Amino acid sequence: MGSDLKKFVNPKFLKTIDLGLIEELFARHFEPEEVPIDFDGEEPAVRAALARHFEGDITAWNEGIVADLHRVADLGTNEGMQIILNEARRQGVVLYPHSEVDEKETAPAKHDPKHVALHTYLHHKGVFEAAADFHALRAPTALAEFRGPERDVSADLTAEISEVFKKAAIKLFSRDLQGEYCRLGAYEEDGEINLVISHGAPVATTPVVDGNREKIIPLRAVKYATLRYSPAEARLFIGGVVKAQQADLAEIFARHVLGRPGFFSGKDARDLYTLDPISKAGPGFAFDHRYDDRILDVRIVAAAADQFEWDEDEGHWRYVRSWVSKDPAGALRHFEGSEVRFGKGWRLGEISFRVFMKSEGKRPAQVTVRLKPPGTLAFRRTRFEKAIHTLIARHGLEKDRDAGMVVDAAE
Incomplete structure (x- = not known):
């Protein structure tokens, strides 16, 4: 984490920010007489001191500055900036008033x-928090999935x-010494409910609102x-939570949100999920994607076969x-002629496959998916997520309740 932060606060950043x-950032965590940088000096001297x-x-x-910079670094990318801009538009917030824009600069730093x-973290906290939530929703690659009986x-x-759900979540996280700070963001998108729980553990800092003013409380991150x-x-899909929780x-979601x-x-x-259709088809199995142009x-690109034997x-x-x-x-072709015999003490344990999608760029977009039954489906959540799930379901790899959707992959 330290090296990542060093890359964020690099010489180019310090020369142009x-x-x-930066003075506002330091002021959040130091008393005026304790600030280690003299921001009243000449600009070259201030930048050299930084x-x-x-x-x-x-x-x-300073631990508080480290905590702040970690949060800013998460969105300090091209993708993060796009999320910030989208959220600002959604909220009707102008990040930079016209008076702050220098029309002479074609590419202002x-x-x-x-x-x-x-800038957004310090001046438009509501936009930043919502953008951080949407970034978190897209970040997890391996989501824990739970399916109800109906x-x-x-x-x-x-x-x-x-509020009841948030209190129960706080209680759960605090059991593992993750502190009692908790912020809940709720969003609806494409008929789905998205919840983002921001939480932490007492070591570094995070901002909370106390009355009409913001103060800093200790948090690890x-x-x-x-x-x-x-x-x-x-x-229900859950990400960013340790397996034990x-x-x-x-x-907690079922009890308090669904009742x-x-x-x-x-x-x-x-x-x-299951890999039985691939095991039955053998090394000649291939995904049929002609239904989706x-x-x-x-x-x-990878497959693992596991051997088991009966222990009397x-x-x-x-x-x-x-x-x-x-x-x-x-990868499957290498099973041909090997010692692996599915159904005779061997079973396909997991696969990784790569999906090439049409894109606006010169090269196809690629999504690498890891599938390991019974419940692991890991890939970077992108705009192609539904296409990936449909591909899996059509080949019988998802134990869907609608058997009519399943297509025999061997055909």
């Missing part, structure tokens, strides 16, 4: 993603229910737990070893 913003200050070991930096992120279960997220719920599918958080305790606790709630190609003494199947194949041109 608006000194007024360079010396941030050249030091990160452990010597203040429009650099890092600068925009810091479809079309609506969620009524009133202010009262949100701000972490994000994300929940996405589809009422039509009655499916996932089922508990799903139960259905135990809704995600059934024996099939996490039994979502956006998909140019699908290649299985213990009375159950015992794992023996794995046989792994990796090949960007097609």
Whole structure:
């Protein structure tokens, strides 16, 4: 984390950043007489002092500034800036009033993603927090999925229910010494409910509102737990939460938001995926993507077969070893003629496949997906997410409740 922060606060950043913003940042964490930089000096001297200050070991930096910079760095990218701009438009907020824009500059430094992120963090906190939430929703690659026993279960997220849910989440996270700070952001998108829980642990700092003023409380860092719920599918996706807490958080959501305790606790709630159709088809299996003209190609680039043997003494199947194949041109073909015999003590344990999608650029967009039954589907959530799920469902790899959607992949 330290090296990432050093890359963010690099010499170019310190030579071009608006000194007024940096002064505001320091003022958040130091009393006026304790600020280690003399911001009243000449600009070259101030920038030189900043360079010396941030050249030091990160452990010597003020903990509050470190916490702030970590948050700003998360959105200090081209992608992060686009999220900020989209959120500003959604809220009707002008990030830079016309009076602050120098029309003589065709590419002002203040429009650099890092600068925009810091400016928004300090001057438009509502925009920044919402942008950070949307960034968190798109960040997790491996989401824990829970499926309820029936479809079309609506969620009524009133202010009262949100508060009860937040208190229960605080209690859950504080059990693991993650502090009692918690902020809940709720958003609806494409018929789905998205929740982002910002939480942390007492070591560094984060801002809270006390009456009409903002003050700083100690936190190690701000972490994000994300929940996405589809009422039509009655499916809950959880990201950014340690495995030991996932089922508990799903139960909190079911109990307080759905009003259905135990809704995600059934024996099939996490039994979502299977690789049986590929095992049955054998090394010749190939994804058929002709139904979607956006998909140019699908290649299985890695596969692992697991061998099991029956243990007479213990009375159950015992794992023996794995046989792994990796090949960007097609991993399954290496099982041909190998010792692996599916259905005879061997089973396909997981695969990774790469989906090539049409894009506006010169090269196709690529999405790499890792599928490991019964419940792991990991890939970077992009605009192609629904296409990925459809591809999996059509080939019988998702244990969907609508059997009519399944297409025999061997055909």
